Amino acid sequence: MAMLYTTLPVLFLAIAGMVMLMFGVFARRDHTFAITAASIVALAITARLIFAAPDGQVFHAMLVTNDFTRFADILVLVGAAGALSLSVGFNERTGITRFEYPVLILFSVIGMVVLVSAGDLLTLYIGFEIQSLALYVLATFARNNVRSSEAGLKYFVLGALSSGVLLYGISLVYGFAGTTSFVDIAHALARHSMVSIGSTIGIVFVMVGLAFKISAAPFHMWTPDVYEGSPSSVTAFFATAPKVATFALLLRVMLGPFAPMLAQWQDLVQIVAAASMVIGALGAIGQSNIKRLMAYSSIGHMGYALMGLAAGTVTGVRGALIYLAIYLVMSLGTFGCIIAMSRKGKPVERIDDLAGMASEDGRYALALAVLMLAMAGIPPLSGFFGKLYVFLAAIRSGLDVLAVIGVATSAIAAFYYLRVIKVMYFDTGTPGFDRRTAGINLVIGVSAAVTVLFVFYPSPLSTVSSYAAHALFQSAKF
Amino acid sequence: MIADIAFYVFAAILLISACMVITARNSVHSVLFLILAFINAAALFVLAGAEFLAMVLVIVYVGAVAVLFLFVVMMLDVDFAALREGFQRYAPLGLTIGFILMVEVGLTVIDWSVASGAHFVRLAPMPAHLSNTAALGDLIYTHYMFAFELVALLLLIAMVGAIVLTHTDRRGPRRQNIETQHERRIDETLTMVTIEFGSGAKRISAQSGKEIG
Numbered sequence: 001m002a003m004l005y006t007t008l009p010v011l012f013l014a015i016a017g018m019v020m021l022m023f024g025v026f027a028r029r030d031h032t033f034a035i036t037a038a039s040i041v042a043l044a045i046t047a048r049l050i051f052a053a054p055d056g057q058v059f060h061a062m063l064v065t066n067d068f069t070r071f072a073d074i075l076v077l078v079g080a081a082g083a084l085s086l087s088v089g090f091n092e093r094t095g096i097t098r099f100e101y102p103v104l105i106l107f108s109v110i111g112m113v114v115l116v117s118a119g120d121l122l123t124l125y126i127g128f129e130i131q132s133l134a135l136y137v138l139a140t141f142a143r144n145n146v147r148s149s150e151a152g153l154k155y156f157v158l159g160a161l162s163s164g165v166l167l168y169g170i171s172l173v174y175g176f177a178g179t180t181s182f183v184d185i186a187h188a189l190a191r192h193s194m195v196s197i198g199s200t201i202g203i204v205f206v207m208v209g210l211a212f213k214i215s216a217a218p219f220h221m222w223t224p225d226v227y228e229g230s231p232s233s234v235t236a237f238f239a240t241a242p243k244v245a246t247f248a249l250l251l252r253v254m255l256g257p258f259a260p261m262l263a264q265w266q267d268l269v270q271i272v273a274a275a276s277m278v279i280g281a282l283g284a285i286g287q288s289n290i291k292r293l294m295a296y297s298s299i300g301h302m303g304y305a306l307m308g309l310a311a312g313t314v315t316g317v318r319g320a321l322i323y324l325a326i327y328l329v330m331s332l333g334t335f336g337c338i339i340a341m342s343r344k345g346k347p348v349e350r351i352d353d354l355a356g357m358a359s360e361d362g363r364y365a366l367a368l369a370v371l372m373l374a375m376a377g378i379p380p381l382s383g384f385f386g387k388l389y390v391f392l393a394a395i396r397s398g399l400d401v402l403a404v405i406g407v408a409t410s411a412i413a414a415f416y417y418l419r420v421i422k423v424m425y426f427d428t429g430t431p432g433f434d435r436r437t438a439g440i441n442l443v444i445g446v447s448a449a450v451t452v453l454f455v456f457y458p459s460p461l462s463t464v465s466s467y468a469a470h471a472l473f474q475s476a477k478f
Numbered sequence: 479m480i481a482d483i484a485f486y487v488f489a490a491i492l493l494i495s496a497c498m499v500i501t502a503r504n505s506v507h508s509v510l511f512l513i514l515a516f517i518n519a520a521a522l523f524v525l526a527g528a529e530f531l532a533m534v535l536v537i538v539y540v541g542a543v544a545v546l547f548l549f550v551v552m553m554l555d556v557d558f559a560a561l562r563e564g565f566q567r568y569a570p571l572g573l574t575i576g577f578i579l580m581v582e583v584g585l586t587v588i589d590w591s592v593a594s595g596a597h598f599v600r601l602a603p604m605p606a607h608l609s610n611t612a613a614l615g616d617l618i619y620t621h622y623m624f625a626f627e628l629v630a631l632l633l634l635i636a637m638v639g640a641i642v643l644t645h646t647d648r649r650g651p652r653r654q655n656i657e658t659q660h661e662r663r664i665d666e667t668l669t670m671v672t673i674e675f676g677s678g679a680k681r682i683s684a685q686s687g688k689e690i691g
Binding site for chain 1: 582585586588589590591592593594595596621622623624625628629631632634635636638639641642643
């Protein structure tokens, strides 16, 4: 029975996805809106099932449930539900409304749930492929648009390369440990007194594969092009759920099976974190397209979150989880604003198109300004606390240099976030954007409200993420 | 002894044909070398005692995938010379990365150590009382059942993806409608033109205002 309850979220999502697929195929008329709404309901039911799943592992430890996986799962579901609500109006306007869109998002969420709960390198890899395959198709969803096709192709080729690197790393680790199970790998690494070069290279390769998927520098090259080329509704999804899922997996893999090798990979994570922060800050300065700007911004944000992993402590993981949750909410709101940018049904993406927004639509300008300030990490908005937690964890683990780089890059990054606000409030122009759908208004409103009000009520998130971080270390202790 | 010789022969052919796959100028030759590489890999599987995998490799990869490749390469008009453009420019970077990877692989081989428990797994790759196929089936449908089902889902996504990216919604197939064919009149379909001797077909089409041919 425990087995059923633990697998039920995955099982339910798969069945829901297939039922909707069949319904969409055989229905006479286009029911995309109904299927999108049903998908959001399905995600909500899955959230309930995830809470009902008992702690433990099933299928010979291939699937693991604990507070950490629950936390990450909920973030993934929130991200997916948010991206789905943003998609409705946008997809209609740009003429890419097809019922496969919500179905593919559901399928990729299955991959993410499996990924987050993986207890074996095999489930890890399959979860990845399920997630990525659906994402490749989603990137190309506006298939008559040459840029969308280009984005999908680029993402596919580089994604396949990173999967190859990941698999090569997995094979080296398997060659060393003789097993793919996380628990047994941790045992094998812990018992081995000497550092084996083969397993170290394997771990580095696995890490590179995962860093590629969260677009941490120097494996970020694909991000700006894919973010820019994909339809905005898909970009909103890319920036939220898959990143959180892969990051959660990165935390679990590095601090679970590879925890005995902490001394070997810690420097590497520091380098990746520092590079991401620097590239995220410097790369965004010259951008005039707001989606490219957000791509660099997300690279930078991954760098800050990686700082928590580099710390390698409970405080670090807690900081990274809080950061991810706050980042998820901010991104959803910001992409809501980006999706709302359209004139006569055609999406516009230049930052200059926002000129004069403050006098035309004060509420929109205020929400985007709040989100941009939060992304820059200005107190008392939520983004500040996310950074605060990871900086504190880094300093406590003696990573002072990393923390200094982090503070310096957030000061640089503040420049381009503030530029967006400056364009909205001080430049003259007439945006003349189309009316926004209720779903987009809801997402922007909620995320801006959460961003502002987080300072008054931070305890739920910090408590829950503390539980999650402790669960991660508890399950890694054998 | 004979098994050793066979291993080195197959392995050598495998390596050579793998190199030929990426260096052959003619892309059809590349695919044929790929098939040769697959067959040699299958022979290595047989030597390692994995007959089932060897057969699957031949049937699936040689029989289906490689033949499909061959069709695609022959039917698509891919300009491989254009694909090789920029090779000179990127060669130094590629060689550097390749060299670093080779050094890493070299280090791995020189200092290869195995976890203490892992020797046992390697010594008994096959349960003694089961045949190859039965042992695989036993693992796939019990131990790895979850992964197996997930892979099925992966195939479903691949199928949905292929349809989403290529399917165009044409309202019904183009059927023959005999009624409309019967009701067509001569002047709807035929234009009578008097041709001046020595004037080309082009001028006629310009005169009558209809495309000829």
